[in-house]
Amino acid sequence: MPKTHATPVVEVRDFALTIRDKKIITNVSFTVKAGEVLALLGANGSGKTSTIRSLLGIYTASSGTLHVNGEKITPERSGLVGYLPEERGLYVRTKVLEVMTYFGELKGMSRPDARAFALSYLERVGLSDKAGTQLKKLSGGQQQKIQLGVAIMGDPELLILDEPTKGLDPMNRHLLIDIVQERQAKGCAVIYTTHLMEEVEKLADSVLILKDGTTHAYGSVDELKKQFKATSIDEVFIHVYEGADNE
Amino acid sequence: MNKLRSIIRHEYISIVSQKSFWIMMLIIPALVGFIFAINHFSSQSSSDRINQIGQDLQDVAIIDETGLIDSSIVEQSGLKLHDPSEQDSLMASVKAGERSGLIVYPSDLPQTTTYDVYLSTADIGVMSAVQSTAGSLLRASVLAPLGSPEIIALAQTNTTANLTFYEEGEQTGGFNDYIVPGLITALFFMVISFSMSFMLVSISEEKENRSMEMVLTYVNPRDLVIGKIIGVTLVTITQILFFTALSAIAFLVLQSGDTAPALPLGIDLAQIPFDPAVIAVSLVILLLGFFVYAGLMIVVASMAPTAKEANGFSSVFIIGSIIPIYFSELIITDASNPIVGFLTYFPLTAPMTSLLRNTVGSLDIVSAIIVIIALAVYAIGSFYLAIKAFRAGSLEFAQSVKLSQLFRSQR
Numbered sequence: 001m002p003k004t005h006a007t008p009v010v011e012v013r014d015f016a017l018t019i020r021d022k023k024i025i026t027n028v029s030f031t032v033k034a035g036e037v038l039a040l041l042g043a044n045g046s047g048k049t050s051t052i053r054s055l056l057g058i059y060t061a062s063s064g065t066l067h068v069n070g071e072k073i074t075p076e077r078s079g080l081v082g083y084l085p086e087e088r089g090l091y092v093r094t095k096v097l098e099v100m101t102y103f104g105e106l107k108g109m110s111r112p113d114a115r116a117f118a119l120s121y122l123e124r125v126g127l128s129d130k131a132g133t134q135l136k137k138l139s140g141g142q143q144q145k146i147q148l149g150v151a152i153m154g155d156p157e158l159l160i161l162d163e164p165t166k167g168l169d170p171m172n173r174h175l176l177i178d179i180v181q182e183r184q185a186k187g188c189a190v191i192y193t194t195h196l197m198e199e200v201e202k203l204a205d206s207v208l209i210l211k212d213g214t215t216h217a218y219g220s221v222d223e224l225k226k227q228f229k230a231t232s233i234d235e236v237f238i239h240v241y242e243g244a245d246n247e
Numbered sequence: 248m249n250k251l252r253s254i255i256r257h258e259y260i261s262i263v264s265q266k267s268f269w270i271m272m273l274i275i276p277a278l279v280g281f282i283f284a285i286n287h288f289s290s291q292s293s294s295d296r297i298n299q300i301g302q303d304l305q306d307v308a309i310i311d312e313t314g315l316i317d318s319s320i321v322e323q324s325g326l327k328l329h330d331p332s333e334q335d336s337l338m339a340s341v342k343a344g345e346r347s348g349l350i351v352y353p354s355d356l357p358q359t360t361t362y363d364v365y366l367s368t369a370d371i372g373v374m375s376a377v378q379s380t381a382g383s384l385l386r387a388s389v390l391a392p393l394g395s396p397e398i399i400a401l402a403q404t405n406t407t408a409n410l411t412f413y414e415e416g417e418q419t420g421g422f423n424d425y426i427v428p429g430l431i432t433a434l435f436f437m438v439i440s441f442s443m444s445f446m447l448v449s450i451s452e453e454k455e456n457r458s459m460e461m462v463l464t465y466v467n468p469r470d471l472v473i474g475k476i477i478g479v480t481l482v483t484i485t486q487i488l489f490f491t492a493l494s495a496i497a498f499l500v501l502q503s504g505d506t507a508p509a510l511p512l513g514i515d516l517a518q519i520p521f522d523p524a525v526i527a528v529s530l531v532i533l534l535l536g537f538f539v540y541a542g543l544m545i546v547v548a549s550m551a552p553t554a555k556e557a558n559g560f561s562s563v564f565i566i567g568s569i570i571p572i573y574f575s576e577l578i579i580t581d582a583s584n585p586i587v588g589f590l591t592y593f594p595l596t597a598p599m600t601s602l603l604r605n606t607v608g609s610l611d612i613v614s615a616i617i618v619i620i621a622l623a624v625y626a627i628g629s630f631y632l633a634i635k636a637f638r639a640g641s642l643e644f645a646q647s648v649k650l651s652q653l654f655r656s657q658r
Contacts, residue, residue, distance in 0.1 A: 056464050058642070075250070078465040089457030094261055105253035106465035150461065
């Protein structure tokens with residue numbers, strides 16, 4: 001069973017974001033406790049990635065607070081977070097071990113620690129023989145494993161995965177789910193965006209559905225099913241999007 | 248600080264560990280050496296061939312209507328003077344290919360300075376040999392009245408002046424003074440030509456391979472920009488040291504040979520002065536100019552969505568750095584010209600123009616201080632814009648960032 005704690009790792013209150021005079025997010029609030037997985041759902045352009053970028057301090061919120069362990073995320077505190085963006089990629093002309101070590105250092109790890117973590121991760125995912133290979137010489141699936149390894153380097157307290165299974169083959173999807181559950185068991189909070197509702201049912205403790213930058217549904221999986229009289233999160237999602245359109 | 252060090256190391260290693268970097272570093276001097284060698288050997292071979300052809304062309308006929316050509320000189324060269332009345336028959340034999348050529352010095356040669364050469368072939372070697380013979384015979388004949396063979400030889404030789412320069416009563420090094428600041432100017436050109444592409448690629452690549460967002464999660468955009476600039480600066484220093492070492496080796500090898508190459512304009516390598524003030528001013532201008540352009544490359548790379556678009560747009564700025572070369576004659580000869588004044592202080596042309604002026608000594612101390620202050624301001628402005636553009640454009644993967652968006656970024 002996942003280990004959860006009362007104190008939230010992530011606390012977002014009355015968050016709003018305007019970019020170049022365009023309102024992207026309005027009044028969004030949510031929390032994620034340690035060991036909890038929050039599925040952040042919404043159609044393309046609903047504001048999921050903007051919310052994540054604001055939480056990470058890449059975008060500056062127009063109003064509201066976005067805290068991780070009670071404070072804003074800054075580059076100095078970014079070691080708390082492991083992030084797998086939707087638009088992801090790594091330095092293709094650099095060797096695998098060097099890329100992983102570099103990102104470990106950027107997360108605040110010492111170079112030897114980052115190398116040690118990278119080597120042990122490569123061993124785990126069966127890529128130890130590729131440590132000295134340029135990323136471009138790896139297959140797409142192997143590159144995805146490296147991206148995931150970079151995200152979990154340094155045992156982050158918060159793991160943010162933006163469309164993590166997009167483009168993943170079944171093997172890597174299993175690996176990802178295993179890693180998420182393993183992190184969760186260690187008390188890591190997880191924010192997860194996806195379009196695959198069966199994954200949500202399998203992994204998420206709570207769900208937040210965004211539409212046009214505002215919260216349209218927020219609660220535990222069971223609470224939302226009950227609230228929307230649905231048998232699955234898929235139905236809840238459809239109700240939020242199509243139901244609202246029909247009104 | 249640790250992250251900045253990691254960024255610098257990553258930028259540096261990711262460039263210098265590429266095979267293409269070292270191939271380019273070796274190709275350039277190899278190409279220069281190859282061209283130099285080809286030119287040297289081909290001119291030697293060409294000269295030998297023309298001499299050989301000249302010896303083989305003993306059937307070339309000469310008609311002199313001027314009375315200037317000395318028959319004894321013609322005979323010494325193994326050729327024969329013919330009467331002008333024979334011109335038609337000689338022409339016919341050349342046309343028929345029975346005779347290699349005919350040289351006709353017409354009576355109006357002193358007025359027109361033109362003579363005629365008829366050849367039985369379009370072979371460039373034959374043409375050069377006959378032309379060379381015709382010119383030599385004319386010069387030697389005209390100078391023959393001088394009498395002394397030494398004086399005639401002197402009149403036909405490119406003589407050399409031993410140059411001594413004075414400035415305000417003190418002897419100066421002349422062209423020797425220009426060598427070191429001139430090399431720094433050449434270095435700036437090289438730095439702009441090569442290093443700016445590294446700067447551009449460094450940003451564009453992170454956007455194109457989509458690693459930018461992961462990097463920006465853990466690093467402040469300002470630190471990333473500074474790390475990249477320092478990393479590329481270190482790559483540039485590596486290039487400079489490499490080329491300097493290669494040049495030194497080439498120089499030592501050439502000097503150790505029996506025939507050390509003579510340098511033009513009275514340049515004496517042993518007499519090259521190292522004026523600390525002049526060198527310091529040139530190096531500061533080079534460094535500040537590098538920063539101005541590095542900042543601009545970051546602006547371009549951040550605002551363009553792809554490396555291809557960034558590359559196209561960057562050439563506009565790179566051309567700006569080269570423009571002073573087209574005005575170099577004016578810059579060297581007339582520093583007080585308003586155009587030179589404009590080029591000296593305009594951000595894109597200031598580094599190259601002031602380096603050229605410092606090379607030839609027309610950048611006085613007051614102008615040097617003003618230029619350095621101006622370049623420092625431009626460099627700070629360029630960095631400010633670079634960080635703004637980077638914040639606005641580093642995560643724009645699909646479209647260019649408009650200038651109007653630069654100051655309305657959310658980051």
